[in-house]
Amino acid sequence: MPDSTRDLSEELRAKQVRLFDLLRSLGRTAVAFSGGIDSTVVACAAHQVLGENAVAVTADSPSVPRAEIADATLLAERIGIRHIIVATDEFADPDYVKNDGARCYFCKSELYTRIEKLLPELGLSVICSGANLDDQGDYRPGLKAAAEHGIRHPLLEAGLTKADVRALAQAWGLPTWDKPASPCLSSRLAPGVEVTHERTGRVEAAEVYLRKLGLRELRVRLHEGELARIEVPATELERLAEPGVREALVTYLKELGFLFVTLDLEGFRSGSLNALVSIETRRAFEKAENGTVP
Numbered sequence: 001m002p003d004s005t006r007d008l009s010e011e012l013r014a015k016q017v018r019l020f021d022l023l024r025s026l027g028r029t030a031v032a033f034s035g036g037i038d039s040t041v042v043a044c045a046a047h048q049v050l051g052e053n054a055v056a057v058t059a060d061s062p063s064v065p066r067a068e069i070a071d072a073t074l075l076a077e078r079i080g081i082r083h084i085i086v087a088t089d090e091f092a093d094p095d096y097v098k099n100d101g102a103r104c105y106f107c108k109s110e111l112y113t114r115i116e117k118l119l120p121e122l123g124l125s126v127i128c129s130g131a132n133l134d135d136q137g138d139y140r141p142g143l144k145a146a147a148e149h150g151i152r153h154p155l156l157e158a159g160l161t162k163a164d165v166r167a168l169a170q171a172w173g174l175p176t177w178d179k180p181a182s183p184c185l186s187s188r189l190a191p192g193v194e195v196t197h198e199r200t201g202r203v204e205a206a207e208v209y210l211r212k213l214g215l216r217e218l219r220v221r222l223h224e225g226e227l228a229r230i231e232v233p234a235t236e237l238e239r240l241a242e243p244g245v246r247e248a249l250v251t252y253l254k255e256l257g258f259l260f261v262t263l264d265l266e267g268f269r270s271g272s273l274n275a276l277v278s279i280e281t282r283r284a285f286e287k288a289e290n291g292t293v294p
Contacts, residue, residue, distance in 0.1 A: 008171055016168060018158040020049050026152060028053045028124040030115050033083070034064075035072030037179050038130030040079075041165050042154055044172060046128065047081040055122055056081045059088045059111050062197045063184040065204050075176065084122075086114050091197065101141075101191040101277035102285065107184065108145035116149065128152045134162045139274045141285045180217045181270060190223045191276045202256045209252055213245070217268050220253075227260040228253050234267035 008016065023029065023046050031043045033056035046054035056079075058072045069085065076083035088110050090096045096106040115127050129146055131153040136143075146153070155165060169177035185200040193199070199222060206220040206228060215236060221229040230249075232240060240246060240263055250261045264272075 008167065012164055012167055015158050015160050015164060019045050019154055019160065022154050022158055023054075023128075024049045026126050026128070026154075028122075028126070029055070030119060030122065030124045030127045031056045031081075032111060032115060032127060032129050032151075033058050033072060033076065034130070034182075035068050035075055035176075036130065036182060037169055037174075037176055038132055038155060038162075038165055040075055040130075040174060040176055041169050041172075042128055042130050043076065043081050044079045044169075044174060045154070047079050052082065053124075054081055055124060056083045057115050057118065058083065058085045059114070060085050061088045062091060062200050063107070063186040063195075065182070065185060065207075067208075068182060071176075075174075078175070084118070086118065088114055091195065096186075097195045099186070099189055099191055099193055099195050101281040103141075103186060103195065105141035105145050105285070107186070108142035109148070112145060112149040112151060126150075126152055128154050131156050132160050132162055132165055139271070139277060139282060139285070144285050187273070188219060188221050190221060190273050191278075193222055193224060198257070202258070205256055206253055206258070209249070213240075219268065219272075221264075221273060222258075225260065226258050227262060228258040229262050229264050231264045231266075231268040231272065237263065237265065237267065 027050070029046050029050060031039060031046055031054065033039045033043050035058065043054070043056045056076050058069065060069055073083060090107045090110040093106050093110065096103055096110075112127060119125065127149065129151050131143065131146070132155040135156065160168070166177050185203050186195045188203045189195055189199060203220050203222055207218060210218050210220070210230070210232070215232055217233055219231040221231065223229055230240070240249065253261045
């Protein structure tokens with residue numbers, strides 16, 4: 001690992017120290033490790049200060065793209081942290097499947113329960129997530145599940161923003177420092193659209209196709225009526241609308257099972273489906289999202 005203090009601002013160096021001190025105080029730690037930039041930084045930091053007393057645990061379910069599992073495995077090897085992949089079964093939970101806007105709560109509850117069962121066997125005592133300071137300003141039911149399971153959030157507790165996390169990752173030489181966020185496949189289904197293996201598989205195949213066109217930031221959102229709403233950066237809209245590209249894209253997505261294919265003229269934006277979550281559901285989780293730091 002390169003010198004992690006080089007090229008960092010004094011403020012960020014101080015946050016790095018707080019992060020290391022916090023993880024050191026937690027001791028034997030399991031990191032809920034998706035392979036995304038946030039959990040990767042937590043896993044890397046935990047391995048640096050805890051060594052063999054840190055273990056990265058990755059969930060494997062139909063909601064996780066196969067490429068993300070492979071990337072997480074390679075990242076864990078690069079970091080040097082012990083890595084365990086655990087099967088989760090959120091698809092067996094009717095509350096998760098109905099997808100009423102609180103799906104993430106049930107997903108995280110399942111994940112944390114599975115990791116908790118591993119703690120005695122692994123000789124670990126605490127679970128950490130990759131939540132950062134910016135996550136407090138978004139609609140995240142998963143934070144309620146985290147609070148209920150006593151999950152610690154080292155990045156958030158050390159005061160690191162998303163930009164701070166990326167800066168640390170770049171300084172530490174992590175190859176994914178600029179990796180776009182990649183939420184689970186179920187997050188692509190609009191609230192009210194039931195989550196099924198077939199639908200998440202279809203979304204995954206559609207996004208793989210778009211990535212082969214050279215796109216990095218994208219989402220294929222699935223709405224009622226098996227309508228695919230494609231989000232890409234505004235600068236890429238014209239390219240996808242070119243006749244040859246558009247026709248091939250529509251043909252492929254319809255072969256997958258989508259009945260309608262649309263291109264969102266507003267462009268890519270994270271969490272756009274949150275706009276469809278009912279006010280009642282939002283309010284039920286707002287209180288839980290406050291005060292999640294132990």
